[in-house]
Amino acid sequence: MSIKIDRDRCVGCQRCTVVCPGSLIEMQAGKAVMKYPRDCWGCASCVKECPAEAIAFFLGADIGGSGSTMTVSESGDVLHWKIHCWDGTVKVIDVDRKNANQY
Numbered sequence: 723m724s725i726k727i728d729r730d731r732c733v734g735c736q737r738c739t740v741v742c743p744g745s746l747i748e749m750q751a752g753k754a755v756m757k758y759p760r761d762c763w764g765c766a767s768c769v770k771e772c773p774a775e776a777i778a779f780f781l782g783a784d785i786g787g788s789g790s791t792m793t794v795s796e797s798g799d800v801l802h803w804k805i806h807c808w809d810g811t812v813k814v815i816d817v818d819r820k821n822a823n824q825y
């Protein structure tokens with residue numbers, strides 16, 4: 723499991739390098755670079771922290787993703803998880819942080 727960083731979207735804020743518990747992401751020439759993809763355990767912390775939607779999380783076949791990717795943006799307390807499917811379609815799942823732990 724790993725992530726993909728879009729250099730064109732990256733604004734160089736370094737948040738992903740700080741939040742990654744394994745220090746797997748580094749900055750190179752002002753852009754974030756995934757240095758150790760094989761060591762990523764898919765916690766998605768960097769995906770949620772990125773303010774530019776520059777980090778995509780791979781959804782492998784083992785969790786039913788068939789190579790799709792997932793990004794996230796936020797507005798207020800609501801996280802908008804976007805599933806970018808292999809056929810070009812995008813599905814959005816909205817999660818309100820205030821109600822995230824109710825179950």
Ligand code: SF4
Binds near residue numbers: 769
């Ligand atoms: S998903 Fe988690 S472990 Fe993987 S690079 Fe992002 S913060 Fe690090």
Ligand code: SF4
Binds near residue numbers: 727731733777
């Ligand atoms: S959090 Fe996003 S915008 Fe900031 S350095 Fe990382 S990839 Fe770039």
